[in-house]
Amino acid sequence: MKDIPVYLFTGFLESGKTKFIQETLEDERFNAGENTLILLCEEGEEEFDISRMPHKNVFIHTVEDKADLNRSELESLVRKTKAERVIIEYNGMWLLQELFNAMPQSFVISQELCFMEAGTALTYNANMRQLVYDKISTAEMIIFNRMEENTDFMPLHKLVRGANRRADIAYEYKNGYVKYDDIEDPLPFDVNADIVSIEDKDYALWFQDMMNDMQKYVGKTVKFKGIVARDGKIPSDTFVVGRHVMTCCADDIQYCGIACDWKASATLKTNDWVIVTARFSVGKHKLYRSKGPYLTAVQVAKTSQPENMVATFY
Numbered sequence: 001m002k003d004i005p006v007y008l009f010t011g012f013l014e015s016g017k018t019k020f021i022q023e024t025l026e027d028e029r030f031n032a033g034e035n036t037l038i039l040l041c042e043e044g045e046e047e048f049d050i051s052r053m054p055h056k057n058v059f060i061h062t063v064e065d066k067a068d069l070n071r072s073e074l075e076s077l078v079r080k081t082k083a084e085r086v087i088i089e090y091n092g093m094w095l096l097q098e099l100f101n102a103m104p105q106s107f108v109i110s111q112e113l114c115f116m117e118a119g120t121a122l123t124y125n126a127n128m129r130q131l132v133y134d135k136i137s138t139a140e141m142i143i144f145n146r147m148e149e150n151t152d153f154m155p156l157h158k159l160v161r162g163a164n165r166r167a168d169i170a171y172e173y174k175n176g177y178v179k180y181d182d183i184e185d186p187l188p189f190d191v192n193a194d195i196v197s198i199e200d201k202d203y204a205l206w207f208q209d210m211m212n213d214m215q216k217y218v219g220k221t222v223k224f225k226g227i228v229a230r231d232g233k234i235p236s237d238t239f240v241v242g243r244h245v246m247t248c249c250a251d252d253i254q255y256c257g258i259a260c261d262w263k264a265s266a267t268l269k270t271n272d273w274v275i276v277t278a279r280f281s282v283g284k285h286k287l288y289r290s291k292g293p294y295l296t297a298v299q300v301a302k303t304s305q306p307e308n309m310v311a312t313f314y
Contacts, residue, residue: 011115
């Protein structure tokens with residue numbers, strides 16, 4: 001099958017996804033007659049009205065059970081509707097990875113928008129942090145709608161930036177006015193310094209920024225404290241160094257490490273804490289199946305563990 005562009009809309013029930021999709025499909029600049037398949041993964045009060053769209057070849061398929069999101073079913077729907085593009089209104093209570101695992105290879109994400117109601121976003125984050133983080137972390141834009149006139153948007157800004165530093169943020173007020181977030185978030189370390197020194201409290205932020213924009217660090221020398229990982233499969237001149245990072249909650253702590261080449265790597269063992277000063281590169285490495293970031297050590301020194309062993313964002 002040829003590539004099928006996918007427009008992914010995420011967020012919780014009654015967050016404004018259906019309304020936005022409806023208005024978009026009413027615009028002939030977007031809806032120029034392409035066969036469009038809408039995968040509706042949750043049903044709120046709003047309903048789609050195809051009669052108001054300039055072209056009617058829009059096909060709505062309701063997904064009542066996430067088990068129905070599987071590769072063969074999705075391919076069958078595309079063939080049946082002759083879809084040239086797919087719009088997915090995703091269920092806020094389902095993890096995105098379940099969708100990504102189910103998508104056919106022909107599905108290509110063209111755009112991903114996340115909708116949050118301003119009045120409930122912080123409550124959702126306090127009670128269902130994993131699901132909120134899941135939706136925000138990969139979105140290109142987060143739209144906070146139904147904003148009250150005097151709402152302080154700084155907590156919403158921090159909510160997004162704790163998971164995603166690249167996304168645009170828009171605040172849509174009840175009167176229809178839209179304000180785009182222009183708050184600058186300077187990194188807490190100097191990327192242009194001779195040695196980019198990463199403090200313990202900033203490791204999670206650095207790792208996220210590095211993974212989002214590896215080319216920024218190519219050729220630079222970085223310095224940070226990390227915990228070593230080694231096993232029999234790792235060559236004697238290589239070790240992995242990183243930190244355990246809590247992205248959204250205690251159940252989601254994961255080791256975020258990077259390969260480091262050092263001729264004396266065999267002197268290290270798993271769980272050693274070290275301060276690494278190393279040159280940053282991106283390319284094929286013996287530990288990776290494909291291209292990725294890796295370090296070439298200039299200096300490695302054993303040290304004590306930090307006060308907070310788990311790195312966090314804001």
